[in-house]
Amino acid sequence: MTISKQIIAQMPKIELHCHLDGSISLETIHKLAKMENIPLPATLEEQQALFIAPEETKDLNEYLEKFHFIGRLLQTTAALELAAFDVVKQASYDNVKYIEVRFAPTLHTMKGLTLQEIVSAVVKGLKRGEVEFGVLSNALLCGMRHEPVENAIEVAKVAKSQLTHGVVGFDLAGNEVDFPPYAFEEAIKVAKDLDIPLTLHAGECHCGKNVYDAVVLGANRIGHGIALKDTPEYIEYIKENEIVLELAPTSNFQTKTVTSWEEYPFKKFLDLGLKVTINTDNRTVSNTTLNKEYAKLAEVYDLTLKDFYKVSCNGVFGAFVDDEVKKELGEIVNEEFEKLNGH
Ligand SMILES: [Zn+2]
Secondary structure, three states: OOOOHHHHHHOOEEEEEEEOOOOOOHHHHHHHHHHHOOOOOOOHHHHHHHHOOOOOOOOHHHHHHHHHHHHHHOOOHHHHHHHHHHHHHHHHHOOEEEEEEEEOHHHHOOOOOOHHHHHHHHHHHHHHHHHHHOOEEEEEEEEEOOOOHHHHHHHHHHHHHOOOOOEEEEEEEOOOOOOOHHHHHHHHHHHHHOOOOEEEEEOOOOOHHHHHHHHHHOOOEEEEOHHHHHOHHHHHHHHHOOOEEEEOHHHHHHOOOOOOOOOOOHHHHHHHOOEEEEOOEOOOOOOOOHHHHHHHHHHHHOOOHHHHHHHHHHHHHHOOOOHHHHHHHHHHHHHHHHHHHOO
16 A cells, blocks of 8 residues: 555655755745745736746756746845755745755855855855754855856855855756756866865756766765766666665656656665655745655655665665764654554
C-alpha cells in the first residue's frame, strides 16, 4: 500500500535544492508588488501564468523564462529579506528540518544594491525564518551561466567572505545547454581554491558527461544529475566519490529532462546506492511542495519508509554544515522516523 500523505507530511526532510526567486508564495508576491510599486495583472489566472511554468515546456530555457518578472520584485533589501523568510515558512509546512536556499546575487542589482548587501538581506530573512519556524536555514550563492565568467568569480568571492555567516556554498545555475561546466572552469577553480563547498547544476539537459565533468572540476553535489542515467560509464565514479544528487521530479519533467516515469532514474539511482535526495527546485514556478514531490515518488515507485529514511540520510550527508550540525540533524531524522515506524 502506498504510504499515506499524512505519513509523508510527518517525515523529517532535508531540502538541498530550492531557488529563492522560484519559490515565493503568491501571497508574498502580492506583498512584494505593493512594496515595490509594481502592478500585477488583474486576474489570478494571469498572475499564475506569469510565475508558474506549464507542465509542458519546450525545454529548460522556456522554464527559466518564468523567473523574469519575479526578478523585478526582488531589488531591495526589504524585498529580499521578506522573500527569504517566506521560503523558510513554506519549508516548515513540509516538515523540512534543514534547507539550503539558493539565489544569484547578480540578478538583484537593478536598483544599485551591492552583492554583499543582497546576500546579507537574504541571510537575514533566512535566519529570521529559522528562529520563527524552527527550520535550520542556510544560503547558497549561484553564478549565472548566461553572464560573464567574471561575475561568477565575483560571486564566489562574496560567498567566501560570508562563509561563516549563513552562506554555505556556491552553485552554477541557468542555461546549461550553451554553457556546460568547462565554460566556467575558471570560476569553479576560484571557488575550489577558496575551499567553498560546491553544488553545480548538471545533467539537466540530456548530457550525462556534464555531470562527470562537474565532479571532475570539484563539485561535491550535483543539481539534478538526471542525464547520468544515459551514461552508465560514469555512474561508478559518481558513487565512489559519494556525490549527492539533488533530484526534483516535477521540475525535471517540466524542463523536459525526462518525458516518462519509465525513464525517470530516481529508483534506479537509489537502488544503485547513489546518494539521491528529493527537492522542489522551485515551489512556485513548479507549482509544488516537498510533500507533493514525496507523494508523487511514493505513488510511482511504491516507496517504503526505509527508502525515504535513506533519502533524508543522504540529505544530511550532503548538507553543507559542520559535523556537529550533521550529527544533530541525523538524530532528528532518526527520532522522527522511529516514531513513524511505530505507526
Ligand atoms: Zn535548480
